[in-house]
Amino acid sequence: MIAFLVKRLFHALLVMFVISIIAFAIQDNLGDPIQQMVGQSVPESERAELREELGLNDPFLVQYARFAVNAAQFDFGYSYVFNQPTTEVIARHLPATLELVAAATFLIITLSVPIGVYSAIKPRAWLSRFFMGVSIVGISIPVFLTAIMLIQLFAIGVSWTPFPVDTAWGSWLNGVISTEGGMPAYGRGDPVPVFGTWETNFASLEGLTYLVLPAVSLASIMLPLFIRLIRAEMLEVMQSDYVKFARAKGISMRRIYFLHALKNTMLPVITVGGVQIGTLVAYTILTETVFQWPGMGLMFLDAIERSDIPLIVTYLMIVGLIFVITNTIVDLIYGLVNPTIKLTGKPA
Amino acid sequence: MTFKKTLLASVIGATLASTALLSTAAQAENTLRMAYDADPVSLDIHEQLSGGILQLSHMTHDPLVRWNDALEFEPRLASDWERIDDTTMRMSLREGVEFHSGNAFTADDVVWTIERLQRSPDFKAIFDPIESVTAVDDYTVEITTKTPYPLLLNLATYVFPMDSAFYSGEAEDGDPKDEIVKNGNSFASRNVSGTGPYTVADRQQGVRTEFERNPNYWDTESPGNVDNIILTPISENATRVAALLSGDVDFIAPVPPNDLERVRESEDAQLVTMSGTRIIFFHMNQERVEAFQDPRVRQAFAYAVNQEAIADRLMKGFATPAAQFSPEGYAGHIESLELRHDLERAKELMAEAGYEDGFDITMMAPNNRYVNDAKIAQAVAAMLARINVNVDLSTLPKAQYWGEYDDRAADMMLIGWHADTEDSANFHEYLTACPDPDTGAGQYNAGNYCNPELDALVAEANVEVDRAKRAAMLQEVEQTLYDEAAIIPLHWQDLAWASANHVNIEPVVNVMNFPYLGDLVMDAE
Numbered sequence: 001m002i003a004f005l006v007k008r009l010f011h012a013l014l015v016m017f018v019i020s021i022i023a024f025a026i027q028d029n030l031g032d033p034i035q036q037m038v039g040q041s042v043p044e045s046e047r048a049e050l051r052e053e054l055g056l057n058d059p060f061l062v063q064y065a066r067f068a069v070n071a072a073q074f075d076f077g078y079s080y081v082f083n084q085p086t087t088e089v090i091a092r093h094l095p096a097t098l099e100l101v102a103a104a105t106f107l108i109i110t111l112s113v114p115i116g117v118y119s120a121i122k123p124r125a126w127l128s129r130f131f132m133g134v135s136i137v138g139i140s141i142p143v144f145l146t147a148i149m150l151i152q153l154f155a156i157g158v159s160w161t162p163f164p165v166d167t168a169w170g171s172w173l174n175g176v177i178s179t180e181g182g183m184p185a186y187g188r189g190d191p192v193p194v195f196g197t198w199e200t201n202f203a204s205l206e207g208l209t210y211l212v213l214p215a216v217s218l219a220s221i222m223l224p225l226f227i228r229l230i231r232a233e234m235l236e237v238m239q240s241d242y243v244k245f246a247r248a249k250g251i252s253m254r255r256i257y258f259l260h261a262l263k264n265t266m267l268p269v270i271t272v273g274g275v276q277i278g279t280l281v282a283y284t285i286l287t288e289t290v291f292q293w294p295g296m297g298l299m300f301l302d303a304i305e306r307s308d309i310p311l312i313v314t315y316l317m318i319v320g321l322i323f324v325i326t327n328t329i330v331d332l333i334y335g336l337v338n339p340t341i342k343l344t345g346k347p348a
Numbered sequence: 349m350t351f352k353k354t355l356l357a358s359v360i361g362a363t364l365a366s367t368a369l370l371s372t373a374a375q376a377e378n379t380l381r382m383a384y385d386a387d388p389v390s391l392d393i394h395e396q397l398s399g400g401i402l403q404l405s406h407m408t409h410d411p412l413v414r415w416n417d418a419l420e421f422e423p424r425l426a427s428d429w430e431r432i433d434d435t436t437m438r439m440s441l442r443e444g445v446e447f448h449s450g451n452a453f454t455a456d457d458v459v460w461t462i463e464r465l466q467r468s469p470d471f472k473a474i475f476d477p478i479e480s481v482t483a484v485d486d487y488t489v490e491i492t493t494k495t496p497y498p499l500l501l502n503l504a505t506y507v508f509p510m511d512s513a514f515y516s517g518e519a520e521d522g523d524p525k526d527e528i529v530k531n532g533n534s535f536a537s538r539n540v541s542g543t544g545p546y547t548v549a550d551r552q553q554g555v556r557t558e559f560e561r562n563p564n565y566w567d568t569e570s571p572g573n574v575d576n577i578i579l580t581p582i583s584e585n586a587t588r589v590a591a592l593l594s595g596d597v598d599f600i601a602p603v604p605p606n607d608l609e610r611v612r613e614s615e616d617a618q619l620v621t622m623s624g625t626r627i628i629f630f631h632m633n634q635e636r637v638e639a640f641q642d643p644r645v646r647q648a649f650a651y652a653v654n655q656e657a658i659a660d661r662l663m664k665g666f667a668t669p670a671a672q673f674s675p676e677g678y679a680g681h682i683e684s685l686e687l688r689h690d691l692e693r694a695k696e697l698m699a700e701a702g703y704e705d706g707f708d709i710t711m712m713a714p715n716n717r718y719v720n721d722a723k724i725a726q727a728v729a730a731m732l733a734r735i736n737v738n739v740d741l742s743t744l745p746k747a748q749y750w751g752e753y754d755d756r757a758a759d760m761m762l763i764g765w766h767a768d769t770e771d772s773a774n775f776h777e778y779l780t781a782c783p784d785p786d787t788g789a790g791q792y793n794a795g796n797y798c799n800p801e802l803d804a805l806v807a808e809a810n811v812e813v814d815r816a817k818r819a820a821m822l823q824e825v826e827q828t829l830y831d832e833a834a835i836i837p838l839h840w841q842d843l844a845w846a847s848a849n850h851v852n853i854e855p856v857v858n859v860m861n862f863p864y865l866g867d868l869v870m871d872a873e
Contacts, residue, residue, distance in 0.1 A: 032750060032751045043473055043788035082553055156590055187556075289583075292580075304747070
């Protein structure tokens with residue numbers, strides 16, 4: 001166990017090292033930060049001075065070495081835009097992203113397991129077909145479209161009047177297909193401070209209303225995938241010999257489904273799922289942009305737009321770290337669920 | 349209290365019922381929730397010369413004078429002014445004005461502020477004509493320029509007196525409080541004390557800034573009745589509009605052209621548009637392409653472009669077609685200059701110049717800097733194809749584009765320009781003057797157009813204090829640029845703001861795009 005974690009720590013460092021080199025190597029293509037800092041009428045001489053001051057004229061290796069020495073002491077430099085250490089900027093934006101991912105994950109798990117299991121148990125039921133059909137649509141609609149549709153429907157509201165308004169049944173039907181709107185369309189509202197830079201949206205009902213639309217649209221990417229994965233795994237397990245044998249023994253179907261079959265279904269789901277939840281952190285860039293959710297994704301896009309190179313490099317390294325961490329946790333959980341797996345990879 | 353009930357059906361088909369309780373406590377105070385596409389980069393109003401910083405300046409500070417609707421000067425902290433001689437102007441200052449900190453506003457603050465502007469990398473270029481500023485008494489200053497300078501009042505719109513006592517001394521970290529730092533954490537970038545209608549109550553950069561009405565604001569005649577402002581940056585166009593339409597914010601700017609109709613038709617919002625002063629145009633690089641040295645070829649290009657089609661169809665009417673740099677109201681504007689779209693004439697000119705078979709050129713444009721910038725470039729490329737010019741177009745995000753622009757990386761490059769001084773001479777100085785890296789002239793002249801006579805004329809206009817004579821000179825410059833087809837002007841980009849019906853933005857917005865929010869009136873909802 002300890003050996004495993006040490007090895008993973010080493011992996012994380014390696015990943016961050018490689019990412020930092022790549023990010024540094026492409027910085028010339030990210031645009032000129034000076035251009036973003038000064039107004040249009042600033043003469044070239046002033047710009048050259050500022051460039052020199054920021055050390056942008058030094059050769060690549062000198063710049064990288066300076067960065068690496070500081071980074072080894074946990075100093076990742078100052079953001080050009082925020083005028084603060086990049087780590088502080090990211091620490092301020094991280095909780096928003098993590099809360100969004102947590103809310104989306106909660107939706108995915110609570111919806112995909114029952115739906116997936118149901119459509120595996122009753123593959124021919126019309127409800128199962130409906131779920132499968134909708135999940136195809138869901139998987140093929142890009143997340144920003146989902147997000148904008150949600151805003152139109154539930155934040156702005158839509159009123160359709162295909163039925164005669166002057167009749168009682170007509171206006172009732174119009175009311176059924178129209179939406180009133182009223183959900184918040186952007187941002188986090190007034191999150192409640194917890195400690196440090198962590199402010200939460202989970203503490204109040206108002207905070208939760210801000211979270212609903214972004215979380216639903218973020219979940220809409222992974223949910224169909226999870227439903228299909230769980231359904232496929234469950235169908236396979238239902239065909240296996242031990243389930244047939246259990247049925248032959250006369251064990252109640254409920255016990256077979258939820259005790260024996262489900263457990264084995266979840267094994268691959270955990271592996272795939274854990275990795276996918278990690279990538280959700282990356283997907284938040286789109287969702288956060290549309291909902292103007294003040295998390296890391298939005299911050300990263302702004303940083304690219306403004307050529308804030310120190311912030312871009314730090315963000316990429318931290319996302320790399322998050323991937324390593326989630327993978328490690330997935331491996332640990334996998335070990336718990338399936339004790340025959342040895343973490344260090346040595347034969348049992 | 350209002351309770352709104354929303355039934356939420358998620359796209360995936362799973363049904364989620366949720367009850368949204370949106371409560372708005374009854375408020376006696378007027379709170380304006382507004383969303384811009386970006387928030388100001390700093391609280392130090394001398395750190396960057398940009399639209400965002402100037403918008404902030406008009407909230408937390410007051411200028412000496414400001415522009416009114418008719419592009420005339422309106423007294424603010426300067427109550428009166430007179431020219432003593434060609435190079436000296438005496439300004440009387442308003443008495444009894446207090447800074448947010450409680451310090452009294454005096455002539456020393458004006459001197460201190462102008463001297464700080466002369467140190468600011470962004471402002472020092474436009475404050476270069478000023479020789480010295482002296483306080484005659486507590487409420488009188490004298491500004492002396494190096495040579496007779498006609499634009500002194502234009503400069504005064506950039507002087508937002510800062511609280512010199514508040515910004516003197518050393519901050520906790522030992523740095524002087526008045527230092528201007530581009531990429532650091534200076535005292536002035538975090539703290540603000542001006543005379544303006546609002547104080548900064550709280551600021552989370554990139555997330556939200558909260559302003560409170562200055563209880564001791566000097567301008568008691570201002571009709572403004574807004575007590576609090578919450579500014580949230582929403583960079584995504586669709587989201588900014590949705591936030592307004594759903595009632596989450598009361599005021600947004602800019603309104604993206606694709607949503608103009610939607611906002612105009614909405615019952616809950618009102619739209620205000622105005623012809624702007626930012627000219628969008630193409631440079632034709634004479635150094636890279638020999639053919640562009642022939643004025644007939646440049647004219648042919650100018651004749652081939654249909655500005656009206658671009659303004660009508662591409663910009664959906666959200667632009668004013670242009671035949672010159674200067675918009676209406678500027679000294680150099682010539683009313684009679686007409687758009688010259690004429691394809692036959694363009695072909696004739698190409699034939700005369702010996703290029704009837706056309707030639708190949710490269711073109712570059714940004715794709716996220718101006719409204720529809722990439723589409724405009726595509727349209728122009730298609731129009732040039734009609735005179736047998738084969739265009740190789742590439743479009744880049746603005747962060748990358750400006751580097752290419754400085755390298756003059758293509759034969760035709762698109763740029764938009766707003767004159768910081770709101771004056772015609774500025775266009776020529778930066779965009780069509782003979783490039784000279786030492787003086788900084790023609791810094792953005794990606795066409796390498798060079799006409800020393802025009803340079804001399806503009807230099808002369810810049811020391812001409814007589815406004816009528818000066819206007820005649822600048823009009824001559826504009827006419828020559830048109831005749832020689834130095835550039836291909838396309839249009840002035842319009843400006844648009846939108847607000848909820850109970851917020852009367854129309855009287856406070858202006859062509860400079862610095863809404864005078866201190867004078868904003870909100871009706872009861």
